Structures are given as structure tokens and as C-alpha cells.
Amino acid sequence: MSFATPKLIDIVKKQFLFKWKGYRPFFTNLVILQAIAIIFSLGGIGSSSHGREGVNVSESIYSADFVLAFTMLWAFIVAILLTSKAYREADFVFITNRFTAQLANVAFLFTISVIGAITAILSRNLLWMITYFSSDNITFVKEAALHPSEYVMGGIATILYVFLFSAVGYLLGSIVQMNKMFAFILPVVFIALLILFGMQEQYLLLWLHEFYYQEDSFIWWFVKTGFTATAFFIASFYLLNRQEVSK
Amino acid sequence: MNIVQCNAVSKSYGNVAALDEVTFSIKQDTITGIIGRNGAGKTTLLKLIAGYWKHSKGDIHVFSENPFNSLTVSANMIYIDDQMTFPDAMPLHSILTEAARFYPNWDAKLAKRLFDYFSFHPNQFHDHLSKGKKSTFNTIIGLASRCALTIFDEPTTGMDEAVRNDFYRALLRDYIVAPRTILISSHHLNEIEHLLEDVLLIDRGRVKLHLSIDALQQYAIGVTGNQAVLSQWANDQEILFSKDDGENSLFLVVRNNVSKEKMDQLLGLGIKPTSISPAELCLYMTQLKKGGIDDVFRDA
Numbered sequence: 243m244s245f246a247t248p249k250l251i252d253i254v255k256k257q258f259l260f261k262w263k264g265y266r267p268f269f270t271n272l273v274i275l276q277a278i279a280i281i282f283s284l285g286g287i288g289s290s291s292h293g294r295e296g297v298n299v300s301e302s303i304y305s306a307d308f309v310l311a312f313t314m315l316w317a318f319i320v321a322i323l324l325t326s327k328a329y330r331e332a333d334f335v336f337i338t339n340r341f342t343a344q345l346a347n348v349a350f351l352f353t354i355s356v357i358g359a360i361t362a363i364l365s366r367n368l369l370w371m372i373t374y375f376s377s378d379n380i381t382f383v384k385e386a387a388l389h390p391s392e393y394v395m396g397g398i399a400t401i402l403y404v405f406l407f408s409a410v411g412y413l414l415g416s417i418v419q420m421n422k423m424f425a426f427i428l429p430v431v432f433i434a435l436l437i438l439f440g441m442q443e444q445y446l447l448l449w450l451h452e453f454y455y456q457e458d459s460f461i462w463w464f465v466k467t468g469f470t471a472t473a474f475f476i477a478s479f480y481l482l483n484r485q486e487v488s489k
Numbered sequence: 490m491n492i493v494q495c496n497a498v499s500k501s502y503g504n505v506a507a508l509d510e511v512t513f514s515i516k517q518d519t520i521t522g523i524i525g526r527n528g529a530g531k532t533t534l535l536k537l538i539a540g541y542w543k544h545s546k547g548d549i550h551v552f553s554e555n556p557f558n559s560l561t562v563s564a565n566m567i568y569i570d571d572q573m574t575f576p577d578a579m580p581l582h583s584i585l586t587e588a589a590r591f592y593p594n595w596d597a598k599l600a601k602r603l604f605d606y607f608s609f610h611p612n613q614f615h616d617h618l619s620k621g622k623k624s625t626f627n628t629i630i631g632l633a634s635r636c637a638l639t640i641f642d643e644p645t646t647g648m649d650e651a652v653r654n655d656f657y658r659a660l661l662r663d664y665i666v667a668p669r670t671i672l673i674s675s676h677h678l679n680e681i682e683h684l685l686e687d688v689l690l691i692d693r694g695r696v697k698l699h700l701s702i703d704a705l706q707q708y709a710i711g712v713t714g715n716q717a718v719l720s721q722w723a724n725d726q727e728i729l730f731s732k733d734d735g736e737n738s739l740f741l742v743v744r745n746n747v748s749k750e751k752m753d754q755l756l757g758l759g760i761k762p763t764s765i766s767p768a769e770l771c772l773y774m775t776q777l778k779k780g781g782i783d784d785v786f787r788d789a
Binding site for chain 2: 246247250256259263264265266267328331334335337338339340341342484487
């Protein structure tokens, strides 16, 4: 019998497809979450109305931010699940080592980030349609005027934000896998930080906000965010690469 | 060529050693039974070989590589037990399709035939199968993948007797068509004895015996007789197991290297040695206490 000498990239591809086929239910969850977010968004985020000489004009501002927030949360949870015992064991049913399994996980998370981001962006149009058809009055829909390049940048930015959240989830999941005690410690620390930030000047939050969100240069922002996500994944690789499977 | 080579391999959890300096090697294209009591270390050993777990001390080589994190070992090895988890949303037929994509030697025809023979439904989910059916399905993957090293860890858990016999037969027939190195762990040596070429007996984390099944059949004899007389006779023999029934009668299992003179002496006492089957021998050699469970109920 001859021994197969596998190529790393082939195995990663196979693992990726295996996940792609096996983890379809994640996308059902995404559809449900985005639908809920759209319902939340129907109230609009701001409105004003004014009338004169028998004509009433009411103006509402709608945003798909809710949908995007839910999508990020979804990517975060999917990433945590991928690091859990059951999912790692499923990797090891067929050919893999820890490294290929993780590369396939990152590829999978990136793919779902693209899908999540695009559907979140497109949900704006759904939101407009719903408001348009659900109103008895004459409705004009006016989109914020954007240059086509801004659409592309907006798309890339959305994808990267979702991916960054998945990276955070993956790292937290990996830390919990290292020692289950962190499953209790991390949420407690998180809530404690929230309370602390509520009481004090929010230096860290402000700094994060400034460092990522308020970066004017798209390229710089891209580098910063991309670098952060990569760093999180490398840290996770390091943690998970020593984990034993199927205890 | 040795497919598996272990030199003084230990695996411990804290202070408890699951495996204690285990040394042995497995030749290419043999079927070896890994035999031992519950908790003897069979699964630990197999998971180290599969590269799922990391050994604590010693050297372990599978296909001349350390199996932990080795892609080559993973590509040429499959590990089958009743704990295999597949993605929830994957019906049985897609699991087989996926397995075919991964394993270069996958025998789709064999998989399909076994699948139909054991009357699985393509759209069933692995999670919904009964214990025995799960095990049966997993063994189909194990056989059809035709990996150079195929590990079955208690593959027949939950299977009924008919399915167990079918599986053993399928394993043997497929082995003849496609020889490979097979490790199969079990409590029931008598059921799988006819499949095996070698037996690796493990007891409390150590290798007790590693012999061919033929050698095992000749390894020991049993003698029963008067306690005083027999213990006198056996004081220079290698005693593997002894049991007294409390009524002056003694049963001994001794190494089958008794000299002619000693044997005549025994026959002169009117004691006829009995043969000890490999399954019995393994049981006797892994008894926890000399008196067995009866000791627990015996008043001090």
C-alpha cells in the first residue's frame, strides 16, 4: 500500500469545503437575525415633520446599522463555536492537523464575513422597500449621496469589521478552550469593564473609537484593522495548536 | 517495515500515568488486537498513535514521524470509534461523499454496498442513529477509506451479535483484498481471535504481552489439584495466576515451559493439565487481585 503525501493547501481546501457544506445552518441563523434586525430598524433612527398650506411632509431617517450590528454578533458567535470541542473534533474525523484545520477556519470565517457584510448592506434596500410600500402617503426615498468608490470602500470596510469581530470571537473561544475557567472569567471581566467605563472617563473606549473608527485615511484604517484581526488569529493559532482533541 | 514504533512512551495526567513506559512496534500489514481491561490504557495508546493526544515522555513514531500535528500521519491513518462527530446538518450520504474527497484510496463501491447491506438511509443524520447503527456506519468509513493504518477503537460498541460477526467478516475479506496495518481494540478477545495475527496485551498502562496469536495459544497451561501438593510442585514454576476456592483446591496457570520430568511428576499426582485459550490467558493475566471479586465479599 502506498503512502499518501498530502499537500497542505489541498487539505485546507478540502477542510474548507467540508465546513462550507457541513455548517449551512449558520446561514439560516443569519437570515433570521437579519430579519429581526430589519424589524427593529423599521422605526427609523430619526424623524421630523413639518406642514404648510395643507401639505404635511414627514421625514424619517432609516439605517441598516442594526442589521450590521447583528451580523457582527453572528460572526462573533460562529467564530466561538468553531473553536469549541465538538467542532474541532469534527475537523479531525478526516485528514487534518491543527494548523490546516485553523487555516480552513479562517477561510471559512472570512467567507461568512463577506456574505454577512453584503447581505447586511443589501438589507438597506429591503428596508426602503418595506417603508415605501407600507406607507399610505406618497413616499420619496432618497439615499445619502455617495461616490461609487465610496460604495466599494464601504463594502470593504463592512466586510473587514465583520471579520474583525469573528477574529475577536475566535481568540476568546481559543482562550476558553485553553482553560474552561475563562468561560466564567471573561464575561465577568467584560461586564465589570462596562460598569467601570460607565463610572469613569472612558479613555480606552475613546481611544479605540479614535484609533479605528475615526481614522480618516482608508488605507491606514485598512492596515490597522487588518493587522488587528491577523494578530488575533495568530494568537489563537498558538493557543489551539497545542490542544488535544477528542478527550 | 515498522508502521508504529513506541519507545518508553508515557502519558500522564497530573500524577496519574495512563501509560507507563510502553515499548513495542507494529509491523506493516498486520492485524493486531489491542487487548486489556477497562481503563488499561488502550484508548490512550491508540489516541497517541493517531496524533490526537500528545505523549508526555518517550518516543513515538508512526510512519517514521511524530504523529502529533503530522499531516502525513493523518492522511494515511483513520481512527474509528463510537465518539466520531460529524457536522449536525450533514446527512449520511454527504458524509460518505466528503470521506471520498479526503481519502485517495477510498473504495466507493465497497462503501455503497456496505451502506445498503446494513440498510442505512442516505438522508438520515448521524446524530439520529442508534448506538449500534452509529458504530456500524463508522466502521463503513473505516473500511472504505483503506488507510495504510486503520485504527478501530472498540468498533463494535452497541452492535448486535449478527452485525458484529458481519463486521469481522467484512474486515477480514477487505484485508485480504487490500492488506494494511490494522489495530483493533476490544474486551472480547474470543470474538476477534480468528482475525488477529498479533496480540498486544495492556494492563494498567503497561505492555504485558506482545505475541502472535499462535504463540499465545501455547503460552500457558492450567492445573487444578490439592492446594498443598500443587503449591509444592509449582514452587519453581512461573505462576501467572492462582486461585484457591477455599476448600483445599488450587487452580494455577503456569508458563508452558514445564520440563519433562516435572510434567511426569504432575501426571504421577493424577493431575491433567488443561489448555488455556488466549482469551482466558489475557483475563487471568490482568486480574486485579489474586482472589478476584470473591475477596471483596470474604470476611477478614
